[in-house]
Amino acid sequence: QVQLVESGGGLVQPGGSLRLSCVASGSNFSIDTMNWYRQAPGKQRELVATINNRGSTNYADAVKGRFTISKLGPKDTMYLQMDSLRPEDTAVYYCHAPVVLISPTAYRYREVWGQGTLVTVSS
Secondary structure (H helix, E strand, O other): OEEEEEEOOEEEOOOOOEEEEEEEEEOOEEEOOEEEEEEOOOOOOEEEEEEOOOOOEEEOHHHOOOEEEEEEHHHOEEEEEEOOOOHHHOEEEEEEEEEEEEOOOOEEEEEEEOOOEEEEEOO
16 A cells, blocks of 8 residues: 655754655555645644645644655655754654555555654754
8 A cells, every 4th residue: 555654863953954854655546735744742733834746835823934745756755845943843753644555446545643752852
């Protein structure tokens, strides 16, 4: 089927930068929109940023002006460039996409999540 794998998390000081990536792999699938979510300890998972195949983007208010989402179509790879990081950005960041699985007879829809990558912002 389809798998999403995140990478790039780690420990960074406040004001620092980090770049996350998400790679979609599998066979016979189609993705239009890809999303980044995050979940801090004890809190609900929240949408951080989204992008579609036309390059349209949207961001949560908390990250506007600091984070940039981008997508590389040929490899189904998505990035989240995070600048001016703050301690409150500390969370597990998840890649997410609604996926269409294509077979000779039918399309099937799936919500696919990565396993997450931990970002810790601390001095």
